[in-house]
Amino acid sequence: MMRANPMILAFLIPVGLAVAEGDPFDFMPDGGRALFSVVFTDAASQARALAQDRTAEDWENEIAKTAPTLAANQAKTLAAYLSVIAPREMSDAETATALPPDGRDLALTQCQSCHSLFSGYLMHRRDSVGWMATFASPFHSGIPMTDTEKMIFADYSAINMPMRFEDVPPELRF
Secondary structure: OOOOOHHHHHHHHHHHHHHHHOOOOOOOOOOHHHHHHHHOOOHHHHHHHHOOOOOHHHHHHHHHHHOOOOOHHHHHHHHHHHHHHOOOOOOOOOOHHHOOOOHHHHHHHHOOOOOOHHHHHHOOOOOHHHHHHHHHOOOOOOOOOOHHHHHHHHHHHHHHOOOOHHHOOHHHOO
């Protein structure tokens, strides 16, 4: 009899829930992948953006010019994501669909398989260094994430966490 891989299940369960019931985690702030398509709306602008090598601050300035109505935390989230993943070469046809997981994706696939997403993640306030330090603890050291994914997760989490208690659906608290 074939056994299910727990890491695959940890990814498929939230994805399956999202498909079956709408996204039960839509209360969480968007990550860089979703925001990328909001700011860079066509394939040509996406390819141009991904070819750039910029700091997070430089990306924030560019995003402010490109999408001046984007909320400040959204601009910071996207800027941090792009500063880690770009530059990268992609064809116009593959840009938005071929982006690596963002901090939201990584939190949903990595955190809740071991502990409550609410008490173990959503309610914690840390800066990027503090979030990176969580990977040094014995119970987090085995999480299968690359250094780049850890940085993407840490930046997203530092910008977007903690969430407000009332913004988390009651059924997902504790």
